[in-house]
Amino acid sequence: MIGDQENNGRCPLCGGHLSAGITTIPFIFADTAVLVKQVPAQICDNCREPFTIGAVTDRLVDLVCRVKNLHTEVSIVSYAESERVYA
Numbered sequence: 001m002i003g004d005q006e007n008n009g010r011c012p013l014c015g016g017h018l019s020a021g022i023t024t025i026p027f028i029f030a031d032t033a034v035l036v037k038q039v040p041a042q043i044c045d046n047c048r049e050p051f052t053i054g055a056v057t058d059r060l061v062d063l064v065c066r067v068k069n070l071h072t073e074v075s076i077v078s079y080a081e082s083e084r085v086y087a
């Protein structure tokens with residue numbers, strides 16, 4: 001039997017094992033799309049679904065809101081670079 005910590009390391013979608021990694025997450029809106037590269041996430045070994053932790057999610061939402069306001073059709077931004085620019 002393994003403790004709660006290990007249960008948290010399971011994919012909520014398929015139960016696969018999550019590994020720390022870097023991923024690209026697309027945010028699609030009605031009039032724009034924002035692609036965020038280099039996002040630190042827990043990635044499912046089985047279905048490849050990325051999950052971000054709370055602090056990363058908050059920063060992602062903030063970043064996407066800023067970029068969305070530029071009203072470009074497609075934006076590609078780097079999460080890692082945003083930390084330097086906006087920190």
Ligand SMILES: [Zn+2]
Nearest residue numbers: 011014044047
């Ligand atoms: Zn999964």
